[in-house]
Amino acid sequence: MKKSFTHILIFVVLTVSGQAQQSSFITAELGLLRNQNGFFRLFDGIVDAGVAYQFSILNKLYGGASFHAGFLNYQNTSAKSVLYRPHLSLQYSIHLSPRIAMEPQAGIGYAFVRITNQEYNYKNMQTGVNYSGTLKLRWKSEGKLDYYLFGRYDFIYLNKDDDFTQLEYYRRIQIFAFGLGLHIKPGKYE
Amino acid sequence: MSKSLCIFIPGVIVLLFLGCSKTNDTLVLDQRYLNIADVVEFCTGSCDVEAPWEQSTVLLKGHLRDAMNDSVQADNRIKNRFYLVDIRNGMFIEIRVENDHDQVFDQLESAMKQDIIYVSGKANAVSAFDGSECTKGVVVLIMSTTDLLINLE
Numbered sequence: 001m002k003k004s005f006t007h008i009l010i011f012v013v014l015t016v017s018g019q020a021q022q023s024s025f026i027t028a029e030l031g032l033l034r035n036q037n038g039f040f041r042l043f044d045g046i047v048d049a050g051v052a053y054q055f056s057i058l059n060k061l062y063g064g065a066s067f068h069a070g071f072l073n074y075q076n077t078s079a080k081s082v083l084y085r086p087h088l089s090l091q092y093s094i095h096l097s098p099r100i101a102m103e104p105q106a107g108i109g110y111a112f113v114r115i116t117n118q119e120y121n122y123k124n125m126q127t128g129v130n131y132s133g134t135l136k137l138r139w140k141s142e143g144k145l146d147y148y149l150f151g152r153y154d155f156i157y158l159n160k161d162d163d164f165t166q167l168e169y170y171r172r173i174q175i176f177a178f179g180l181g182l183h184i185k186p187g188k189y190e
Numbered sequence: 191m192s193k194s195l196c197i198f199i200p201g202v203i204v205l206l207f208l209g210c211s212k213t214n215d216t217l218v219l220d221q222r223y224l225n226i227a228d229v230v231e232f233c234t235g236s237c238d239v240e241a242p243w244e245q246s247t248v249l250l251k252g253h254l255r256d257a258m259n260d261s262v263q264a265d266n267r268i269k270n271r272f273y274l275v276d277i278r279n280g281m282f283i284e285i286r287v288e289n290d291h292d293q294v295f296d297q298l299e300s301a302m303k304q305d306i307i308y309v310s311g312k313a314n315a316v317s318a319f320d321g322s323e324c325t326k327g328v329v330v331l332i333m334s335t336t337d338l339l340i341n342l343e
Contacts, residue, residue, distance in 0.1 A: 039227065042280045074280045117277045120253060120304050124278065167215045167228050 023056035024064075024186065029150060031179020033070045039170040040081060043072040048152075048177035054091055062091040066107065070154075070175055078119040083175065084112040085130050085154065095140075103136040103148070111156040113173065128158035128171070138183055146183035152176065219248040223308050226252040226276035226283050233328035237317050241326065248313045248330055253277050257303040267295045271329075274307055284329040285309055293335040301340050308339040 033045030047070070054064030070083040087109035094102045111130035116123050132155070138148035156173040158164070165171065217224070217232040229250050235241045252274030256262040266272040270291055275282040287294045301307065311330035318325055332338060 039279055077280060079277065079280055115278050120277045122277050165225065165228055166217055167231055169215055169231060170227065 025054055025062075026184045026186070027052045027054070027066075027148075027181050028184070029148075029179060029181030031150065031152070031177040033072070034176045035072060036174040036176065038173055039165065040072055040173065043074045043079075043081065045175065045177075046071040046073050048175075048179070050085075052087075052089065054089070057090075060093045060095075062093070064089055064091075066109075068177075070177065077117070079115075079117045081116070082114045083154075083156070083173070084114070085109055085132070085156075087130065087132060089132075089134075091136075099140050101138045101140055103138055105132075105134040105136065107132040107134070111154075111173075113156065113158065124164065126158050126161060126164055128156050128173075130154060130156045136181065144185050146185070148181045148183055149178075150181050151178040217243075219243060219246050219313065221249070223249045223251040225278075226250060226274055227279050227281045229313075229328065229330075230276075230281045230283055233313055233315075233326075235326045237319075237324035237326055241315065243313050243328070244315045246313050247310065249308070249310050250274065250283070250330065251306050251308045252283070253303070253305070254298060254301055254307055255282055257301060257305075263295075263299065267291075272298060274309065285311065286314075286329055286331050288331050288333050290333075290335040294332070294338055297335060297338060297340065305341045310337045 028051050029049070031048045033048040035041070035043060035045045048068060050066055050068030052064055052066030054062040057063045066087045066089055068085045068087070070085070072081040072083070074080070087107035089105050089107035091103050091105040096102055109130045109132070111128055113126045113128070115126070132152055134150055134152040136148045136150045138146050140146055154175045154177070158171040158173065160171070215232060217228060219229070229248060233241070233243045255273040255275040270287045272285050273282045274285060309330060309332060311332040313328050314331050315326045316329050318327060
């Protein structure tokens with residue numbers, strides 16, 4: 001599953017990157033991460049960072065691939081977790097005014113949740129399907145660079161692993177991220 | 191614009207529903223050694239109803255909390271209790287030693303920080319009142335030194 005998803009991701013990125021030069025963009029973003037209940041409820045979210053490449057599919061509808069990494073930390077201990085989330089996504093641009101666009105985005109991917117505790121030499125990786133919903137508010141400019149605010153919700157449903165947990169409740173991970181992003185336009189983009 | 195919002199907003203609501211919907215987890219407490227986080231989460235509830243896990247035999251595994259802190263361990267010995275922690279997410283559980291106190295604590299003293307402690311005991315409900323709501327949690331009672339194993343695997 002992991003392997004085939006990675007292959008699909010690579011295939012999609014390579015196929016579209018050549019043909020979508022005229023109507024593609026790259027985004028890079030950094031935000032604060034908040035986790036909600038569940039297995040990591042004692043952890044603090046620290047930061048969520050991500051990059052994405054998107055290209056035009058239809059008028060104002062964009063598709064692409066992204067990769068995000070979210071860092072969680074359990075204060076005053078050496079327990080840490082990193083949530084790696086490669087995604088395929090669809091985004092629609094709604095031009096509210098000549099200067100502002102609202103861009104809802106939906107994504108589906110596969111999450112890799114790495115849990116470590118150095119104090120005990122403990123390492124574990126859990127994986128599962130990942131759905132996300134993002135809302136961006138972009139300030140449009142004439143130049144190659146736009147800025148945007150974003151809010152994102154991610155839901156990760158971990159694969160069953162009785163050694164890790166026998167509770168359904170812990171298999172459901174919810175995280176929220178909000179922050180700032182850069183929208184880089186190498187070609188023509190509305 | 192309203193059309194796309196009509197698609198996006200229900201999508202996010204479905205995601206939130208997936209994440210927030212209640213799970214009716216069941217957990218067999220005495221078949222295999224369970225992680226602390228599972229036992230702590232499962233053995234909670236309202237003070238008003240008796241939960242099925244109360245007074246059940248429970249098998250659990252975890253690491254000794256504050257294993258290298260001598261003053262904490264001395265205090266544990268005086269109070270006939272110690273704590274096991276789930277090193278993956280920091281959740282912990284209180285283990286009360288009902289009999290064989292010296293043998294149990296001598297055994298724990300020999301444990302290294304990274305040793306996994308295996309416990310077989312009785313799940314006992316304890317109440318906590320936060321001013322408005324009374325909730326039940328769990329402590330585990332062990333009766334003898336045979337209920338405790340170190341590094342079984």
